Amino acid sequence: MITRRRAFLQENIMIVASDRLEQASEVSRPSWQHQLSHAIRDPRVLCQYLGLDDTWLEGARTGHALFEVRVPEAYFKRMAHNAPDDPLLRQVLPLGDEILAPAGYVADPLEEADHRPVRGLIHKYAGRVLLIASPTCAVNCRYCFRRHFPYSENSPSRAQWQEALDYLRDDPGIHEAILSGGDPLAASDRQLAWLAGELERIPHLKRLRIHTRLPVVIPDRVDSDLLAWLGNTRLQKVMVLHINHANEIDQAVVDACARLKAVGVTLLNQSVLLRGVNDDVTTLAVLSERLFEAGVLPYYLHVLDPVQGAAHFDVPDEEARTLVTRLRDHLPGFLMPRLVREIPGEASKTPL
Numbered sequence: 001m002i003t004r005r006r007a008f009l010q011e012n013i014m015i016v017a018s019d020r021l022e023q024a025s026e027v028s029r030p031s032w033q034h035q036l037s038h039a040i041r042d043p044r045v046l047c048q049y050l051g052l053d054d055t056w057l058e059g060a061r062t063g064h065a066l067f068e069v070r071v072p073e074a075y076f077k078r079m080a081h082n083a084p085d086d087p088l089l090r091q092v093l094p095l096g097d098e099i100l101a102p103a104g105y106v107a108d109p110l111e112e113a114d115h116r117p118v119r120g121l122i123h124k125y126a127g128r129v130l131l132i133a134s135p136t137c138a139v140n141c142r143y144c145f146r147r148h149f150p151y152s153e154n155s156p157s158r159a160q161w162q163e164a165l166d167y168l169r170d171d172p173g174i175h176e177a178i179l180s181g182g183d184p185l186a187a188s189d190r191q192l193a194w195l196a197g198e199l200e201r202i203p204h205l206k207r208l209r210i211h212t213r214l215p216v217v218i219p220d221r222v223d224s225d226l227l228a229w230l231g232n233t234r235l236q237k238v239m240v241l242h243i244n245h246a247n248e249i250d251q252a253v254v255d256a257c258a259r260l261k262a263v264g265v266t267l268l269n270q271s272v273l274l275r276g277v278n279d280d281v282t283t284l285a286v287l288s289e290r291l292f293e294a295g296v297l298p299y300y301l302h303v304l305d306p307v308q309g310a311a312h313f314d315v316p317d318e319e320a321r322t323l324v325t326r327l328r329d330h331l332p333g334f335l336m337p338r339l340v341r342e343i344p345g346e347a348s349k350t351p352l
């Protein structure tokens with residue numbers, strides 16, 4: 001009896017101790033805002049941290065002049081040292097190739113300028129609109145189709161948000177608001193909680209969708225402040241993460257996904273098919289498996305949007321179709337992402 005009681009006490013003391021250790025490590029980690037503001041912004045520093053020799057520096061400077069470097073520590077820690085082909089590094093390292101301008105590669109490949117009826121709002125598809133909730137990102141992805149987006153013209157103040165909100169109120173056919181950016185989760189929780197509160201008062205809105213890379217590149221972004229407003233809204237919540245390679249999903253990302261699911265967020269993922277990052281069957285199959293282990297369903301596999309500066313990532317459509325056909329031999333149907341292209345003017349994404 002005494003032995004059993006002692007074992008019980010010891011077990012509980014260990015649980016309390018491990019809880020305290022966990023809390024202590026959370027407390028000792030810098031806040032997500034600190035991590036965001038201390039992201040690497042200098043190509044030389046990025047090359048040095050990752051042990052790349054100087055042959056990479058000139059190209060990195062050229063690309064940086066076109067679209068600046070931004071890589072938070074929590075993300076570059078997942079990269080291999082002295083490995084220029086690392087699939088995470090390839091997504092963020094500027095290259096001299098970005099200066100090439102092949103025919104068809106343009107600043108606004110999706111012609112979003114034609115679909116901005118009011119400041120900070122893009123309305124391309126029936127039933128849903130996209131709100132530019134933040135002009136910045138936690139990481140600057142070299143293939144981003146919005147790398148030339150005029151954020152300065154589309155960053156409404158709170159007063160200017162009223163115009164976008166009025167647009168939503170006036171159209172009962174809109175059921176979904178999509179927070180985008182930049183990365184919408186780069187905005188403060190105070191701002192996002194206010195916006196979510198305004199949106200949920202619009203009776204015909206059913207869903208709040210958030211497209212973000214922040215829970216992946218800085219998992220600490222999924223903190224109690226975010227979970228509080230997200231968990232409280234009456235709107236159905238969908239978060240579309242943006243993960244291109246299984247190496248991006250470490251334990252911190254898995255834990256962040258679990259916290260989001262605990263407050264009722266449906267988690268989906270979209271990837272971009274990128275030359276040198278994920279353009280082979282095994283890589284894509286492992287990504288789908290790893291996503292599902294983290295509680296995230298693969299949703300879209302986009303072919304590259306032809307944005308100026310990103311042509312070196314392109315995988316031709318025929319090769320993309322072959323890859324996806326072969327991928328079907330490795331995965332159950334529910335882990336197969338849909339291969340799509342966004343064509344300006346079309347009423348939805350176009351399956352390939």
Ligand code: SF4
Binds near residue numbers: 242
């Ligand atoms: S909008 Fe998304 S893809 Fe583009 S740079 Fe930001 S995080 Fe990367």
